[in-house]
Amino acid sequence: MVLEWANDAFRLYWTGVQDALNVYWPAYYAIKSEKIRKASSRCIVLNGVLFIGSIVLLHSGLLPLLHKAGGLVLGARGDVASAAHTVVEAAVGALYQAFWITPLYLISLLMNTIWYSRIADAAFELHHGVKVAVGVDVTIKEGMYRALVLVFYVLESVVAYQALPVVGPLVSTVLVCWMNALYSFESVWTMQGLDLQKRLLLIERHWPYFMGFGTPVALVSSFWSTFIGLGVFAVCFPACLIQATCSTFGRPDTVDEEVTGLPAPRLPIFRLSTRCSDAVLRGVNDVVSAKKRR
Template identity: 30%
Template sequence: MDQPHVVEVADRRGSAVAEGVEAPLSFVDSLALNGHYAWSKTLQVQTAKCFLLNGLIFLGSIYLFEYLLRPSLSFFTTWFAVVSWLDMILTCAYQILWVYPIYCLSFFLNAIWYQKVADHAYCLREGKSANAHISFDRLVNRITDEVYRTLLFFNYLVFVSCIYTLPLIGPLASFVYTSWIAAFYSFE
């Protein structure tokens, strides 16, 4: 995948688009363009940010809690008869004070970072910027939308956690509601 081949494919595609005809790319040409665009600095930076936040911080903290902190505390609390309610309090505090805020922050930041990737992809495809001018009103509207979306999903997560504690039907109802949230999120 050398640079002249990628430029040749882009030029061929650009001339076809300029003529008003969308020329389909071959599989090899498509791979060449995708490989070339994947080395874009914007995509690398946004991907690294998403991996750091979602992979290391968010999932790493869950892993540490579930497989290190929680078993360690249960080992020390086995001498007391209060293990079950202490574990429940610790888990709820961890969920409310750490997981949900990190999830909301992750949701908010990922929306911003993915928008940068989409804008960059649009710029690469069309040759012009999607957002040439970002006004103050547009920025305020975007922040407002993201805050609303974050609070909405935070409420959904709290509700799912509460439903899960219901006897007998809790886990199934929680699964159905979580599926509904995922469907909403994917179409949103």
């Protein structure tokens, strides 16, 4: 029984990994759609060349050059001169990050959102056709709730990494895998008319597959420092959007289906984050209601 369960779970997990690594659909739609091609190219240039390149330039070019120049100027002038040189290097690095890397990252967040939306819309139109119309008020309310859920979910991942001995990094990585899958699939699910609760339910129903789908990007991003990892994720994400759009898994008509062969048909991945979000919203509503009664 246990071996059968493990085999079924791994099969679904490996299917997700294969779908995430399948480059056919991203390449095909990049060739077919000028909108996808332009948005993806701009995303690669901004995140891969400009953003990551700026970080590499700082650590592999500017700081080593400054260190070498300082050594030539100061020579062997004692510990005080060496300490001053170290302070200068740290100050240059901090200023470079504060006035170039951080603003560039914030700009990339805005531009990535625009480009990802264009890629998702174009891929959906090519693969599925017309998307389901959703009201603006519903979109705004759901967007606010989604932001809360994701904030608490990220906090879960951070706490797991810091608080759990030995297994903390593994648990955190698994949580990130599911979050990556949600990011990738929620555009197509939204355009198919699924609300947030059903999107989360699909992840929980088919958790082995979505853990597999989110694994490649999670691993590739984790090999680097925080900023470079974010840049790598941003470069890879257009392909993830297209792969999710073309995936035969997680269709809206399977939202209520149980996964055959798994002892836990639904893994409550987002239960804690949704309950925390609900508690926050209830608290806000109570405060607003109390002010209205005064």
